[in-house]
Amino acid sequence: MKLVRNLLLVDDEAQWLRTLSMTLTRLVPEASLDTCVDSRQVLNRMELKEYALVLLDLTMPFHSGEQLLEEIRGRFPNCRVIIVTGVNEVETAVRCMKRGAYDYFIKTGNVEDLASTVRRALEVVGLERSYQQIKESFLSRELAQPEAFNHILTCEPAMLDRLRYLEALAISPEPILITGESGCGKDLFAQALHRLIGPETPFVRVNLAGQSLEGFEATLFGQVRGAFGEDEPARAGLVHSAGDGLLYLDEIGDLPLEAQAKLLDLLHYRQYYPIGSDRPFPVRCRVVTSTQHDLLELKKAGRFRNDLLYRLRAHRINLPPLRERPLDLPLLLNHFIEQASEQMQRPAPLLPPDLAPRLAGYPFPGNLQELKGMVFDAVSRSDDTHLNIAPFVEAMQEHLGEACPSQQLRFPEQLPSLAEVNRALIEEAMSRTANNQTAAAKMLGISQSALSRRLAKGE
Numbered sequence: 001m002k003l004v005r006n007l008l009l010v011d012d013e014a015q016w017l018r019t020l021s022m023t024l025t026r027l028v029p030e031a032s033l034d035t036c037v038d039s040r041q042v043l044n045r046m047e048l049k050e051y052a053l054v055l056l057d058l059t060m061p062f063h064s065g066e067q068l069l070e071e072i073r074g075r076f077p078n079c080r081v082i083i084v085t086g087v088n089e090v091e092t093a094v095r096c097m098k099r100g101a102y103d104y105f106i107k108t109g110n111v112e113d114l115a116s117t118v119r120r121a122l123e124v125v126g127l128e129r130s131y132q133q134i135k136e137s138f139l140s141r142e143l144a145q146p147e148a149f150n151h152i153l154t155c156e157p158a159m160l161d162r163l164r165y166l167e168a169l170a171i172s173p174e175p176i177l178i179t180g181e182s183g184c185g186k187d188l189f190a191q192a193l194h195r196l197i198g199p200e201t202p203f204v205r206v207n208l209a210g211q212s213l214e215g216f217e218a219t220l221f222g223q224v225r226g227a228f229g230e231d232e233p234a235r236a237g238l239v240h241s242a243g244d245g246l247l248y249l250d251e252i253g254d255l256p257l258e259a260q261a262k263l264l265d266l267l268h269y270r271q272y273y274p275i276g277s278d279r280p281f282p283v284r285c286r287v288v289t290s291t292q293h294d295l296l297e298l299k300k301a302g303r304f305r306n307d308l309l310y311r312l313r314a315h316r317i318n319l320p321p322l323r324e325r326p327l328d329l330p331l332l333l334n335h336f337i338e339q340a341s342e343q344m345q346r347p348a349p350l351l352p353p354d355l356a357p358r359l360a361g362y363p364f365p366g367n368l369q370e371l372k373g374m375v376f377d378a379v380s381r382s383d384d385t386h387l388n389i390a391p392f393v394e395a396m397q398e399h400l401g402e403a404c405p406s407q408q409l410r411f412p413e414q415l416p417s418l419a420e421v422n423r424a425l426i427e428e429a430m431s432r433t434a435n436n437q438t439a440a441a442k443m444l445g446i447s448q449s450a451l452s453r454r455l456a457k458g459e
Protein backbone atom coordinates (compact mmCIF):
# COMPACT_ATOMS: atom_id res chain seq x y z
CA MET A 1 0.00 0.00 0.00
CA LYS A 2 1.20 3.49 -0.80
CA LEU A 3 1.39 5.38 2.50
CA VAL A 4 0.61 9.07 2.28
CA ARG A 5 3.03 10.93 4.50
CA ASN A 6 2.62 14.36 2.92
CA LEU A 7 2.55 17.27 5.31
CA LEU A 8 1.54 20.87 4.60
CA LEU A 9 2.89 23.63 6.88
CA VAL A 10 0.77 26.78 6.72
CA ASP A 11 1.92 30.07 8.28
CA ASP A 12 2.14 33.67 7.06
CA GLU A 13 5.55 34.14 8.74
CA ALA A 14 7.99 32.94 6.08
CA GLN A 15 10.94 32.82 8.48
CA TRP A 16 9.12 30.66 11.07
CA LEU A 17 7.91 28.41 8.27
CA ARG A 18 11.48 27.86 7.02
CA THR A 19 12.79 27.06 10.52
CA LEU A 20 9.91 24.70 11.29
CA SER A 21 10.31 22.96 7.97
CA MET A 22 14.04 22.38 8.54
CA THR A 23 13.47 21.09 12.08
CA LEU A 24 10.73 18.66 11.07
CA THR A 25 12.73 17.40 8.08
CA ARG A 26 15.43 16.42 10.59
CA LEU A 27 13.14 15.02 13.29
CA VAL A 28 10.49 13.32 11.13
CA PRO A 29 12.48 12.19 8.09
CA GLU A 30 9.70 9.86 6.89
CA ALA A 31 7.40 12.84 6.19
CA SER A 32 7.45 14.76 2.94
CA LEU A 33 7.01 18.49 3.65
CA ASP A 34 5.49 21.38 1.70
CA THR A 35 5.03 24.94 2.96
CA CYS A 36 2.40 27.57 2.21
CA VAL A 37 2.58 31.25 3.33
CA ASP A 38 -0.65 32.38 1.71
CA SER A 39 -3.83 31.21 3.45
CA ARG A 40 -5.78 31.74 0.19
CA GLN A 41 -3.83 28.98 -1.52
CA VAL A 42 -4.28 26.24 1.09
CA LEU A 43 -7.42 24.60 -0.27
CA ASN A 44 -6.19 24.72 -3.89
CA ARG A 45 -2.94 23.06 -2.84
CA MET A 46 -4.92 20.36 -1.05
CA GLU A 47 -7.05 19.73 -4.15
CA LEU A 48 -3.91 19.12 -6.18
CA LYS A 49 -2.05 16.87 -3.74
CA GLU A 50 -3.16 14.42 -1.05
CA TYR A 51 -2.02 15.47 2.43
CA ALA A 52 -2.10 13.30 5.53
CA LEU A 53 -1.54 16.23 7.87
CA VAL A 54 -1.72 20.05 7.88
CA LEU A 55 0.05 22.20 10.49
CA LEU A 56 -2.05 25.32 10.60
CA ASP A 57 -1.28 28.76 12.01
CA LEU A 58 -4.32 30.47 13.58
CA THR A 59 -3.77 34.15 12.86
CA MET A 60 -3.20 34.87 9.19
CA PRO A 61 -4.38 37.55 6.75
CA PHE A 62 -7.31 36.67 4.39
CA HIS A 63 -8.40 33.37 6.00
CA SER A 64 -8.03 32.57 9.69
CA GLY A 65 -6.83 29.15 10.81
CA GLU A 66 -10.25 28.54 12.37
CA GLN A 67 -12.03 29.11 9.05
CA LEU A 68 -9.56 26.89 7.22
CA LEU A 69 -9.89 24.15 9.81
CA GLU A 70 -13.61 23.91 9.17
CA GLU A 71 -13.13 23.83 5.39
CA ILE A 72 -10.40 21.20 5.62
CA ARG A 73 -12.33 18.90 7.97
CA GLY A 74 -15.40 19.19 5.72
CA ARG A 75 -13.70 18.67 2.37
CA PHE A 76 -10.78 16.40 3.32
CA PRO A 77 -12.04 14.27 6.22
CA ASN A 78 -9.08 11.87 6.01
CA CYS A 79 -6.59 14.67 6.63
CA ARG A 80 -5.63 15.62 10.21
CA VAL A 81 -4.97 19.20 11.33
CA ILE A 82 -2.60 20.32 14.07
CA ILE A 83 -3.07 23.94 15.18
CA VAL A 84 0.19 25.82 15.66
CA THR A 85 -0.44 28.92 17.73
CA GLY A 86 1.04 31.83 19.76
CA VAL A 87 0.60 31.60 23.53
CA ASN A 88 -2.23 34.15 23.69
CA GLU A 89 -4.44 32.09 21.39
CA VAL A 90 -4.77 29.00 23.55
CA GLU A 91 -8.49 29.47 24.11
CA THR A 92 -9.08 29.61 20.36
CA ALA A 93 -6.89 26.54 19.96
CA VAL A 94 -9.02 24.63 22.45
CA ARG A 95 -12.13 25.69 20.50
CA CYS A 96 -10.44 24.32 17.38
CA MET A 97 -9.88 20.99 19.09
CA LYS A 98 -13.62 20.79 19.70
CA ARG A 99 -14.11 21.40 15.97
CA GLY A 100 -11.98 18.44 14.98
CA ALA A 101 -8.32 19.56 15.21
CA TYR A 102 -6.07 16.61 16.06
CA ASP A 103 -3.91 18.58 18.53
CA TYR A 104 -2.43 22.01 19.10
CA PHE A 105 1.10 23.25 19.62
CA ILE A 106 2.29 26.50 21.17
CA LYS A 107 5.03 28.12 19.09
CA THR A 108 7.26 28.66 22.09
CA GLY A 109 7.05 24.99 23.08
CA ASN A 110 9.56 22.20 22.57
CA VAL A 111 9.70 21.19 18.88
CA GLU A 112 10.60 17.63 19.91
CA ASP A 113 7.06 17.39 21.33
CA LEU A 114 5.63 18.70 18.07
CA ALA A 115 7.70 16.13 16.15
CA SER A 116 6.31 13.24 18.19
CA THR A 117 2.74 14.58 17.79
CA VAL A 118 3.32 14.75 14.02
CA ARG A 119 4.67 11.19 13.99
CA ARG A 120 1.67 9.92 15.96
CA ALA A 121 -0.77 11.75 13.69
CA LEU A 122 0.87 10.24 10.60
CA GLU A 123 0.55 6.81 12.16
CA VAL A 124 -3.14 7.39 12.95
CA VAL A 125 -3.87 8.57 9.41
CA GLY A 126 -1.94 5.58 7.99
CA LEU A 127 -3.88 3.11 10.15
CA GLU A 128 -7.24 4.69 9.34
CA ARG A 129 -6.49 4.49 5.63
CA SER A 130 -5.34 0.92 5.72
CA TYR A 131 -8.43 -0.15 7.71
CA GLN A 132 -10.62 1.63 5.18
CA GLN A 133 -8.90 -0.11 2.27
CA ILE A 134 -8.96 -3.47 4.08
CA LYS A 135 -12.70 -3.07 4.59
CA GLU A 136 -13.34 -2.13 0.97
CA SER A 137 -11.21 -4.96 -0.35
CA PHE A 138 -12.77 -7.53 2.01
CA LEU A 139 -16.31 -6.49 1.13
CA SER A 140 -15.67 -6.77 -2.61
CA ARG A 141 -16.11 -10.62 -2.32
CA GLU A 142 -13.91 -11.33 -5.36
CA LEU A 143 -10.23 -12.22 -5.08
CA ALA A 144 -8.26 -9.65 -7.06
CA GLN A 145 -5.23 -11.97 -7.43
CA PRO A 146 -6.59 -15.54 -7.29
CA GLU A 147 -3.29 -16.89 -8.69
CA ALA A 148 -1.59 -16.05 -5.38
CA PHE A 149 -3.77 -18.73 -3.75
CA ASN A 150 -3.34 -21.51 -6.32
CA HIS A 151 -1.57 -23.74 -3.83
CA ILE A 152 -4.36 -23.48 -1.24
CA LEU A 153 -7.17 -25.87 -2.14
CA THR A 154 -10.52 -25.15 -0.58
CA CYS A 155 -14.19 -24.78 -1.34
CA GLU A 156 -15.28 -24.16 2.27
CA PRO A 157 -16.96 -20.74 2.60
CA ALA A 158 -15.15 -20.10 5.92
CA MET A 159 -11.78 -20.68 4.25
CA LEU A 160 -12.68 -18.56 1.21
CA ASP A 161 -13.46 -15.73 3.63
CA ARG A 162 -9.96 -16.08 5.09
CA LEU A 163 -8.37 -15.92 1.63
CA ARG A 164 -10.21 -12.68 0.93
CA TYR A 165 -9.24 -11.30 4.32
CA LEU A 166 -5.59 -12.17 3.73
CA GLU A 167 -5.71 -10.43 0.37
CA ALA A 168 -7.28 -7.37 1.99
CA LEU A 169 -4.60 -7.34 4.70
CA ALA A 170 -1.81 -7.46 2.11
CA ILE A 171 -2.11 -3.70 1.67
CA SER A 172 -1.45 -2.95 5.35
CA PRO A 173 2.13 -2.55 6.60
CA GLU A 174 1.17 -3.93 10.04
CA PRO A 175 2.23 -7.46 11.11
CA ILE A 176 -0.18 -10.35 10.54
CA LEU A 177 -0.75 -13.16 13.04
CA ILE A 178 -1.86 -16.53 11.66
CA THR A 179 -3.25 -18.93 14.25
CA GLY A 180 -4.53 -22.48 14.03
CA GLU A 181 -3.76 -26.03 15.04
CA SER A 182 -0.62 -27.72 13.83
CA GLY A 183 -0.70 -28.69 10.15
CA CYS A 184 -3.75 -26.62 9.17
CA GLY A 185 -2.00 -24.49 6.53
CA LYS A 186 -0.45 -21.49 8.35
CA ASP A 187 2.75 -21.76 6.35
CA LEU A 188 0.78 -21.79 3.09
CA PHE A 189 -1.04 -18.61 4.11
CA ALA A 190 2.29 -16.88 4.79
CA GLN A 191 3.46 -18.01 1.33
CA ALA A 192 0.28 -16.64 -0.26
CA LEU A 193 0.86 -13.27 1.38
CA HIS A 194 4.39 -13.29 0.02
CA ARG A 195 3.05 -13.88 -3.50
CA LEU A 196 0.65 -10.98 -2.99
CA ILE A 197 3.24 -8.47 -1.82
CA GLY A 198 5.95 -9.47 -4.30
CA PRO A 199 7.03 -12.98 -5.28
CA GLU A 200 10.37 -11.61 -6.49
CA THR A 201 11.24 -10.39 -2.96
CA PRO A 202 12.87 -12.68 -0.35
CA PHE A 203 10.74 -15.03 1.80
CA VAL A 204 12.55 -15.80 5.04
CA ARG A 205 11.15 -18.36 7.48
CA VAL A 206 12.37 -18.62 11.09
CA ASN A 207 11.17 -21.20 13.59
CA LEU A 208 11.26 -19.57 17.01
CA ALA A 209 10.64 -22.77 19.01
CA GLY A 210 13.47 -23.25 21.48
CA GLN A 211 15.18 -19.92 20.67
CA SER A 212 16.96 -18.18 23.54
CA LEU A 213 17.25 -14.38 23.68
CA GLU A 214 20.85 -14.59 22.42
CA GLY A 215 19.89 -17.00 19.64
CA PHE A 216 16.98 -14.77 18.63
CA GLU A 217 19.17 -11.64 18.45
CA ALA A 218 21.98 -13.38 16.59
CA THR A 219 19.59 -15.02 14.10
CA LEU A 220 17.43 -12.01 13.40
CA PHE A 221 19.70 -9.03 13.91
CA GLY A 222 23.14 -10.44 13.03
CA GLN A 223 26.32 -8.95 14.43
CA VAL A 224 28.93 -6.37 13.53
CA ARG A 225 32.58 -7.31 13.02
CA GLY A 226 34.34 -8.04 16.33
CA ALA A 227 31.10 -8.28 18.34
CA PHE A 228 32.35 -11.37 20.21
CA GLY A 229 36.12 -10.98 19.85
CA GLU A 230 38.63 -9.47 17.48
CA ASP A 231 38.51 -12.14 14.78
CA GLU A 232 34.75 -12.52 14.76
CA PRO A 233 33.49 -11.47 11.29
CA ALA A 234 30.32 -9.45 10.70
CA ARG A 235 27.25 -11.57 10.04
CA ALA A 236 24.00 -10.31 8.54
CA GLY A 237 20.81 -11.29 10.35
CA LEU A 238 17.62 -12.62 8.80
CA VAL A 239 15.86 -9.24 9.05
CA HIS A 240 18.52 -7.99 6.67
CA SER A 241 18.13 -11.07 4.43
CA ALA A 242 14.37 -10.50 4.27
CA GLY A 243 15.01 -7.11 2.60
CA ASP A 244 11.71 -5.68 1.42
CA GLY A 245 10.13 -9.15 1.31
CA LEU A 246 8.49 -11.20 4.02
CA LEU A 247 9.84 -12.41 7.36
CA TYR A 248 7.79 -15.36 8.64
CA LEU A 249 8.21 -16.01 12.36
CA ASP A 250 6.77 -19.44 13.09
CA GLU A 251 5.88 -20.61 16.64
CA ILE A 252 5.80 -17.08 18.07
CA GLY A 253 4.15 -18.44 21.23
CA ASP A 254 7.42 -20.17 22.15
CA LEU A 255 9.52 -16.99 22.16
CA PRO A 256 11.02 -16.18 25.60
CA LEU A 257 9.76 -12.98 27.26
CA GLU A 258 13.04 -11.01 26.89
CA ALA A 259 13.12 -11.77 23.17
CA GLN A 260 9.46 -10.68 22.91
CA ALA A 261 10.55 -7.22 24.11
CA LYS A 262 13.11 -7.05 21.28
CA LEU A 263 10.51 -8.09 18.73
CA LEU A 264 8.10 -5.45 20.03
CA ASP A 265 10.77 -2.75 19.57
CA LEU A 266 11.43 -3.99 16.05
CA LEU A 267 7.73 -3.77 15.16
CA HIS A 268 7.18 -0.45 16.90
CA TYR A 269 10.23 1.54 15.77
CA ARG A 270 10.75 -0.39 12.51
CA GLN A 271 14.46 -0.58 13.30
CA TYR A 272 16.91 -2.95 15.03
CA TYR A 273 20.48 -3.02 16.35
CA PRO A 274 22.84 -5.80 15.16
CA ILE A 275 24.82 -7.23 18.11
CA GLY A 276 27.71 -4.89 18.92
CA SER A 277 26.27 -1.96 16.95
CA ASP A 278 24.98 1.30 18.38
CA ARG A 279 23.65 2.32 14.98
CA PRO A 280 20.06 1.30 14.20
CA PHE A 281 19.20 -0.41 10.92
CA PRO A 282 15.78 0.08 9.28
CA VAL A 283 13.28 -2.78 8.98
CA ARG A 284 11.81 -2.86 5.46
CA CYS A 285 10.18 -6.30 5.40
CA ARG A 286 6.61 -7.32 6.24
CA VAL A 287 6.41 -9.45 9.38
CA VAL A 288 4.07 -12.44 9.63
CA THR A 289 3.91 -14.51 12.81
CA SER A 290 2.14 -17.77 13.47
CA THR A 291 1.31 -20.00 16.39
CA GLN A 292 -0.71 -23.07 17.24
CA HIS A 293 -1.07 -21.86 20.84
CA ASP A 294 -3.70 -19.57 22.29
CA LEU A 295 -1.69 -16.39 22.94
CA LEU A 296 -4.38 -15.06 25.30
CA GLU A 297 -3.89 -18.15 27.47
CA LEU A 298 -0.11 -17.71 27.33
CA LYS A 299 -0.57 -14.08 28.36
CA LYS A 300 -2.72 -15.12 31.34
CA ALA A 301 0.00 -17.58 32.34
CA GLY A 302 2.54 -14.72 32.24
CA ARG A 303 4.36 -16.23 29.26
CA PHE A 304 3.40 -13.68 26.62
CA ARG A 305 3.65 -9.88 26.76
CA ASN A 306 0.39 -8.00 26.74
CA ASP A 307 1.67 -5.16 24.51
CA LEU A 308 3.10 -7.57 21.94
CA LEU A 309 -0.09 -9.63 21.96
CA TYR A 310 -2.25 -6.63 21.09
CA ARG A 311 0.19 -5.40 18.48
CA LEU A 312 0.14 -8.84 16.80
CA ARG A 313 -3.59 -9.43 17.13
CA ALA A 314 -4.50 -6.27 15.18
CA HIS A 315 -4.48 -8.34 11.97
CA ARG A 316 -5.25 -11.94 12.86
CA ILE A 317 -6.35 -14.87 10.73
CA ASN A 318 -7.49 -17.98 12.56
CA LEU A 319 -7.52 -21.09 10.35
CA PRO A 320 -10.21 -23.67 11.12
CA PRO A 321 -9.03 -27.25 11.75
CA LEU A 322 -9.58 -29.81 8.98
CA ARG A 323 -12.44 -31.52 10.90
CA GLU A 324 -14.42 -28.29 10.39
CA ARG A 325 -13.87 -28.36 6.61
CA PRO A 326 -15.61 -31.57 5.45
CA LEU A 327 -16.37 -30.12 2.00
CA ASP A 328 -12.63 -29.91 1.31
CA LEU A 329 -11.94 -33.61 1.92
CA PRO A 330 -12.54 -34.98 -1.64
CA LEU A 331 -10.53 -32.08 -3.09
CA LEU A 332 -7.61 -32.62 -0.73
CA LEU A 333 -7.66 -36.42 -1.03
CA ASN A 334 -7.40 -36.19 -4.82
CA HIS A 335 -4.75 -33.48 -4.58
CA PHE A 336 -2.54 -35.48 -2.21
CA ILE A 337 -3.07 -38.68 -4.26
CA GLU A 338 -1.78 -36.83 -7.33
CA GLN A 339 1.12 -35.33 -5.39
CA ALA A 340 2.12 -38.71 -3.95
CA SER A 341 1.80 -40.54 -7.29
CA GLU A 342 3.88 -37.91 -9.03
CA GLN A 343 6.54 -38.12 -6.36
CA MET A 344 6.55 -41.94 -6.50
CA GLN A 345 6.43 -41.85 -10.32
CA ARG A 346 3.46 -44.16 -10.66
CA PRO A 347 -0.12 -43.94 -11.95
CA ALA A 348 -2.55 -42.32 -9.52
CA PRO A 349 -4.89 -44.91 -7.92
CA LEU A 350 -8.63 -44.14 -7.84
CA LEU A 351 -10.19 -42.56 -4.79
CA PRO A 352 -13.04 -44.78 -3.43
CA PRO A 353 -16.14 -42.56 -3.59
CA ASP A 354 -17.20 -43.29 -0.01
CA LEU A 355 -13.83 -42.56 1.61
CA ALA A 356 -14.33 -38.80 2.02
CA PRO A 357 -17.77 -39.12 3.68
CA ARG A 358 -16.32 -41.71 6.08
CA LEU A 359 -13.38 -39.52 6.98
CA ALA A 360 -15.74 -36.63 7.76
CA GLY A 361 -16.23 -38.09 11.26
CA TYR A 362 -12.52 -38.44 11.97
CA PRO A 363 -11.07 -35.53 14.02
CA PHE A 364 -7.69 -35.23 12.24
CA PRO A 365 -5.63 -34.03 15.24
CA GLY A 366 -2.69 -33.47 12.86
CA ASN A 367 -4.93 -31.71 10.30
CA LEU A 368 -3.79 -31.52 6.65
CA GLN A 369 -0.32 -32.75 7.53
CA GLU A 370 -1.89 -35.92 8.92
CA LEU A 371 -4.21 -36.36 5.93
CA LYS A 372 -1.27 -35.88 3.58
CA GLY A 373 0.76 -38.48 5.50
CA MET A 374 -2.13 -40.98 5.34
CA VAL A 375 -2.57 -40.47 1.59
CA PHE A 376 1.15 -40.86 0.88
CA ASP A 377 1.16 -44.05 2.96
CA ALA A 378 -1.98 -45.30 1.18
CA VAL A 379 -0.57 -44.59 -2.29
CA SER A 380 2.68 -46.38 -1.45
CA ARG A 381 0.64 -49.43 -0.36
CA SER A 382 -1.75 -49.38 -3.37
CA ASP A 383 -1.77 -51.15 -6.68
CA ASP A 384 -1.97 -48.96 -9.78
CA THR A 385 -5.76 -48.77 -9.84
CA HIS A 386 -7.23 -48.93 -6.33
CA LEU A 387 -6.24 -46.82 -3.39
CA ASN A 388 -5.40 -48.96 -0.36
CA ILE A 389 -7.60 -47.56 2.39
CA ALA A 390 -5.89 -49.41 5.25
CA PRO A 391 -4.05 -46.32 6.60
CA PHE A 392 -7.37 -44.47 6.91
CA VAL A 393 -9.13 -47.41 8.48
CA GLU A 394 -6.32 -47.91 10.98
CA ALA A 395 -6.43 -44.28 12.03
CA MET A 396 -10.22 -44.31 12.36
CA GLN A 397 -10.08 -47.55 14.33
CA GLU A 398 -7.49 -46.16 16.68
CA HIS A 399 -9.61 -43.07 17.18
CA LEU A 400 -12.75 -45.12 17.84
CA GLY A 401 -10.82 -47.24 20.33
CA GLU A 402 -9.81 -44.10 22.18
CA ALA A 403 -13.17 -42.39 21.86
CA CYS A 404 -15.45 -45.22 23.02
CA PRO A 405 -13.83 -47.85 25.20
CA SER A 406 -16.23 -50.74 25.86
CA GLN A 407 -17.15 -49.44 29.34
CA GLN A 408 -18.76 -46.44 27.70
CA LEU A 409 -21.20 -48.46 25.52
CA ARG A 410 -24.82 -47.53 26.16
CA PHE A 411 -27.60 -50.14 25.75
CA PRO A 412 -31.31 -49.59 25.13
CA GLU A 413 -33.72 -50.67 27.83
CA GLN A 414 -34.75 -53.73 25.81
CA LEU A 415 -31.45 -55.55 25.17
CA PRO A 416 -30.87 -56.86 21.61
CA SER A 417 -30.01 -60.54 21.18
CA LEU A 418 -26.36 -61.57 20.68
CA ALA A 419 -27.14 -62.55 17.09
CA GLU A 420 -28.59 -59.09 16.40
CA VAL A 421 -25.57 -57.36 17.92
CA ASN A 422 -23.24 -59.57 15.89
CA ARG A 423 -25.04 -58.80 12.68
CA ALA A 424 -25.16 -55.04 13.40
CA LEU A 425 -21.46 -54.95 14.30
CA ILE A 426 -20.44 -56.81 11.15
CA GLU A 427 -22.60 -54.55 8.98
CA GLU A 428 -21.13 -51.44 10.59
CA ALA A 429 -17.54 -52.67 10.22
CA MET A 430 -18.09 -53.58 6.56
CA SER A 431 -19.65 -50.22 5.89
CA ARG A 432 -16.89 -48.29 7.65
CA THR A 433 -14.21 -50.10 5.67
CA ALA A 434 -15.88 -49.83 2.26
CA ASN A 435 -16.46 -53.63 2.28
CA ASN A 436 -12.79 -54.40 2.82
CA GLN A 437 -12.96 -57.72 4.69
CA THR A 438 -9.38 -57.63 5.95
CA ALA A 439 -9.83 -54.18 7.47
CA ALA A 440 -13.30 -55.00 8.83
CA ALA A 441 -12.01 -58.20 10.47
CA LYS A 442 -9.21 -56.23 12.08
CA MET A 443 -11.74 -53.73 13.37
CA LEU A 444 -13.87 -56.54 14.87
CA GLY A 445 -10.89 -58.37 16.36
CA ILE A 446 -11.46 -61.63 14.45
CA SER A 447 -9.62 -63.31 11.56
CA GLN A 448 -10.56 -62.53 8.00
CA SER A 449 -11.62 -66.18 7.41
CA ALA A 450 -13.88 -66.03 10.50
CA LEU A 451 -15.52 -62.90 9.16
CA SER A 452 -15.88 -64.40 5.73
CA ARG A 453 -17.61 -67.48 7.25
CA ARG A 454 -20.03 -65.28 9.23
CA LEU A 455 -20.82 -63.24 6.14
CA ALA A 456 -21.46 -66.37 4.11
CA LYS A 457 -23.85 -67.64 6.81
CA GLY A 458 -25.58 -64.25 6.81
CA GLU A 459 -24.89 -63.80 10.52
Ligand SMILES: Nc1ncnc2c1ncn2[C@@H]1O[C@H](COP(=O)(O)OP(=O)(O)OP(=O)(O)O)[C@@H](O)[C@H]1O
Nearest residue numbers: 151152153181182183184185186187188292368369
Ligand atom coordinates in the same frame (compact mmCIF):
# COMPACT_ATOMS: atom_id res chain seq x y z
N1 LIG B 1 -5.58 -25.83 1.71
C1 LIG B 1 -4.54 -26.60 1.39
N2 LIG B 1 -4.44 -27.11 0.14
C2 LIG B 1 -3.43 -27.93 -0.18
N3 LIG B 1 -2.46 -28.31 0.67
C3 LIG B 1 -2.50 -27.82 1.92
C4 LIG B 1 -3.53 -26.93 2.34
N4 LIG B 1 -3.31 -26.59 3.62
C5 LIG B 1 -2.19 -27.23 4.00
N5 LIG B 1 -1.71 -27.97 2.99
C6 LIG B 1 -0.52 -28.85 3.03
O1 LIG B 1 -0.57 -29.47 4.31
C7 LIG B 1 0.72 -29.48 4.92
C8 LIG B 1 0.68 -28.72 6.24
O2 LIG B 1 0.45 -27.35 5.98
P1 LIG B 1 1.33 -26.19 6.66
O3 LIG B 1 2.75 -26.61 6.81
O4 LIG B 1 1.05 -24.94 5.92
O5 LIG B 1 0.65 -26.17 8.11
P2 LIG B 1 1.08 -25.32 9.39
O6 LIG B 1 -0.19 -24.89 10.03
O7 LIG B 1 2.06 -24.27 9.01
O8 LIG B 1 1.78 -26.44 10.28
P3 LIG B 1 2.73 -26.25 11.59
O9 LIG B 1 1.85 -25.63 12.67
O10 LIG B 1 3.08 -27.67 11.94
O11 LIG B 1 3.87 -25.40 11.18
C9 LIG B 1 1.67 -28.87 3.90
O12 LIG B 1 2.26 -29.92 3.15
C10 LIG B 1 0.77 -28.05 3.02
O13 LIG B 1 1.29 -27.94 1.72
